[in-house]
Amino acid sequence: MIKGYSNSPPFHGSIEFFCTMKNNGIWADEFSYGPVLKSCANVGGFGLRFGEIVHGDVLTHGVSVVVGNMVMKGWCKDGNVDMGLRVFRGMRVRSVVSWNTILSCLAKSGREREALGIFREMLDDGVEGDEGTVVSMLPVCARLGEDGVGEWIHAFAKSSGVYEKYVSVRNSLVDFYCKRGRLDDAFLVFEDMPGKNVVSWNAMISGLAFNGDGQKGLALFDEMIKKGFKPNESTFVGALTCCVHSGLVQRGKDLFALMVSKHRVEPKLEHYGCMVDLLGRGGLVKEAFDLVKSMPMKPNAALWGALLSSCRDHGYMEIVEVAVKELIVLEPWNSGNYVLLSNMYAERGKWDEVEKVRVLMTESNIEKNQGQSLIR
Numbered sequence: 001m002i003k004g005y006s007n008s009p010p011f012h013g014s015i016e017f018f019c020t021m022k023n024n025g026i027w028a029d030e031f032s033y034g035p036v037l038k039s040c041a042n043v044g045g046f047g048l049r050f051g052e053i054v055h056g057d058v059l060t061h062g063v064s065v066v067v068g069n070m071v072m073k074g075w076c077k078d079g080n081v082d083m084g085l086r087v088f089r090g091m092r093v094r095s096v097v098s099w100n101t102i103l104s105c106l107a108k109s110g111r112e113r114e115a116l117g118i119f120r121e122m123l124d125d126g127v128e129g130d131e132g133t134v135v136s137m138l139p140v141c142a143r144l145g146e147d148g149v150g151e152w153i154h155a156f157a158k159s160s161g162v163y164e165k166y167v168s169v170r171n172s173l174v175d176f177y178c179k180r181g182r183l184d185d186a187f188l189v190f191e192d193m194p195g196k197n198v199v200s201w202n203a204m205i206s207g208l209a210f211n212g213d214g215q216k217g218l219a220l221f222d223e224m225i226k227k228g229f230k231p232n233e234s235t236f237v238g239a240l241t242c243c244v245h246s247g248l249v250q251r252g253k254d255l256f257a258l259m260v261s262k263h264r265v266e267p268k269l270e271h272y273g274c275m276v277d278l279l280g281r282g283g284l285v286k287e288a289f290d291l292v293k294s295m296p297m298k299p300n301a302a303l304w305g306a307l308l309s310s311c312r313d314h315g316y317m318e319i320v321e322v323a324v325k326e327l328i329v330l331e332p333w334n335s336g337n338y339v340l341l342s343n344m345y346a347e348r349g350k351w352d353e354v355e356k357v358r359v360l361m362t363e364s365n366i367e368k369n370q371g372q373s374l375i376r
Contacts, residue, residue, distance in 0.1 A: 001013070001014075001017045002017045003031070003034075005035075006036065006042075012043065018032060033054065037074050040074060069101050072098070076101070076104075084105050088101075088102045096127055100136060107137075113144070115137070116149070119133075119137055131165070131166045134172060135169065141153065142180055143179075150180070167193065170193050170200070171197075174186050174200065174204055175203045175207065178206070181211055186207055187204070197229075198232055199234075201224040201235065204220055205239060206234070208238075209238050209244075209245060214243060215242075215246055217239065218248070231265065236265060237270045240255060240271060240278065243274075244278045252275060256275055272292070272303060273302055275291055276292060277306045279310075280307060280310020280311075280314075283314050285307075285314050288307055299326070300330065304330070307323050308324065317348070321341070324340055324341040338366055341357050342354050345357065
């Protein structure tokens with residue numbers, strides 16, 4: 001019953017049956033601890049607090065490595081990576097899943113150096129990684145610039161057989177090499193893939209866009225469509241970014257239109273952001289502004305920032321004023337937005353408006369950032 005209720009929302013039944021079992025004097029084991037901890041993590045709120053109690057019970061009685069993985073995952077899901085790491089350190093026996101869980105938690109929390117350190121511990125302990133290890137560690141290597149470790153993981157993936165077995169491993173390698181600017185190596189992996197999926201194409205298209213080779217990225221997008229792959233939201237973000245970096249305004253407009261009319265992909269903020277950037281860079285600032293006003297969702301700071309950047313290059317001070325005011329609402333802590341608006345009014349001789357901005361900064365306790373120099 002505890003496991004059954006843990007498999008689908010609202011999960012409360014799992015916790016209630018666990019409490020009933022304990023109140024009837026029945027000892028819990030790994031088959032009850034695992035599901036109830038999973039439910040605690042999914043419920044959140046009181047579930048997480050109850051999970052702390054269950055965790056204490058686990059530490060008192062000692063349970064299998066499976067339950068240790070569940071406890072770790074619960075803490076990490078709650079954002080308490082330190083507690084997850086503490087649980088990991090306290091485990092007497094660790095499976096490869098245990099190592100993968102903590103590596104993934106650290107990587108997703110931006111603690112790449114710690115993840116790399118634990119990965120090295122894992123190798124020193126003689127634990128052989130698997131697909132999960134490769135997929136978790138390659139993004140870490142990309143962000144840290146650890147090309148040598150990434151190459152070692154590539155060699156391990158081939159020798160262990162996970163390279164041939166899992167498309168996710170090959171996709172991760174494509175992404176790794178693209179992020180390191182090694183497009184030739186990325187293409188070698190991509191072309192060598194016997195069973196590409198849409199993620200494979202997205203990784204290569206986005207990688208080409210990231211490295212400024214938009215023309216090649218768009219050619220790959222066309223090839224993908226011809227081979228019958230269905231593009232998704234990420235595909236179009238990559239393709240539109242290719243248009244931005246290549247200055248292909250009309251191609252970008254056509255792709256944006258085809259998203260809905262042909263491929264039934266509804267544009268998200270990221271797609272609108274690409275289009276605003278593309279139109280703005282092409283000098284079509286008013287068209288970009290009209291697109292922003294027509295959006296079915298509220299523009300975010302990144303989108304207003306892209307519009308503002310194009311205004312700086314091509315003028316349109318009235319749009320600058322709107323964009324900066326929106327940025328002040330979205331980023332009230334960012335002094336640069338206030339300074340930009342104040343300077344804009346000063347340039348146009350609107351001293352009353354300059355004073356209003358300064359008063360607003362004072363009332364909001366916003367201080368202008370001090371200028372910095374690299375010369376000491």
